[in-house]
């Protein structure tokens with residue numbers, strides 16, 4: 364772990380016990396994270412979300428985590444007490460989920476939710492909290508912050524809801540932001556707008572971003588480095604700018620499956636897989 368490293372994960376494994384036997388969701392994942400944008404990409408079930416959730420201590424009760432190291436600054440995340448997790452989760456390491464509908468309270472206005480979240484972390488009076496809440500909405504490029512402030516979650520679009528979520532996640536000034544498919548419920552144009560906002564904020568504040576997605580194109584546009592996961596393993600770790608030199612056939616397959624914009628409408632190649640890739 365170098366001085367620039369915020370988080371160091373070594374040999375993380377997560378196994379769920381189920382009635383049909385053990386599910387080895389993550390099998391020996393290692394990575395270091397500095398103040399950078401790290402993408403985790405892979406198909407459904409490859410273990411991306413479980414890797415992200417483990418960093419937040421959010422593994423389901425039937426899951427068993429082992430790791431040689433899960434170090435966040437001087438904290439060993441493998442054996443944090445519930446009390447210590449409360450100081451880390453949502454405060455120093457935050458997560459943006461896929462769908463704001465499930466994260467926002469439907470019976471409270473957006474403004475009241477931001478104020479509540481803000482006052483949990485900062486000692487300010489109601490007037491100042493409102494001013495800061497409006498600033499937060501402006502920071503995520505909401506043009507009419509007063510209107511959104513007074514709206515209920517169902518009254519705003521999905522893209523707007525996700526901007527509100529980003530604003531809320533930023534309130535405690537986390538060092539690491541984990542964004543798990545933050546835009547997959549949105550249509551493509553809105554997806555890019557929301558990603559660009561997230562990207563600006565991450566850069567401005569010098570945060571680390573872990574961006575989890577099945578979309579290699581999106582990940583490579585917004586990340587510095589990419590971990591490619593396949594059946595619980597990291598099969599390749601590569602700089603986004605060097606993806607065209609990817610060595611692993613699975614990464615090459617994912618790249619070849621991206622639709623091309625050159626007017627060539629040949630059939631998309633089928634992603635091939637080999638059992639040996641899932642071996643340690």
Ligand SMILES: Nc1ncnc2c1ncn2[C@@H]1O[C@H](COP(=O)(O)OP(=O)(O)OP(=O)(O)O)[C@@H](O)[C@H]1O
Pocket residue numbers: 379380381386387388405406407408409410411412413414423425426577
């Ligand atoms: N509580 C659980 N009990 C049993 N198996 C689980 C549990 N949670 C996750 N899994 C399994 O762990 C594996 C990895 O899941 P994970 O959610 O990390 O995949 P993913 O790569 O994020 O895929 P997706 O993009 O579909 O979310 C999957 O096979 C999933 O079914």
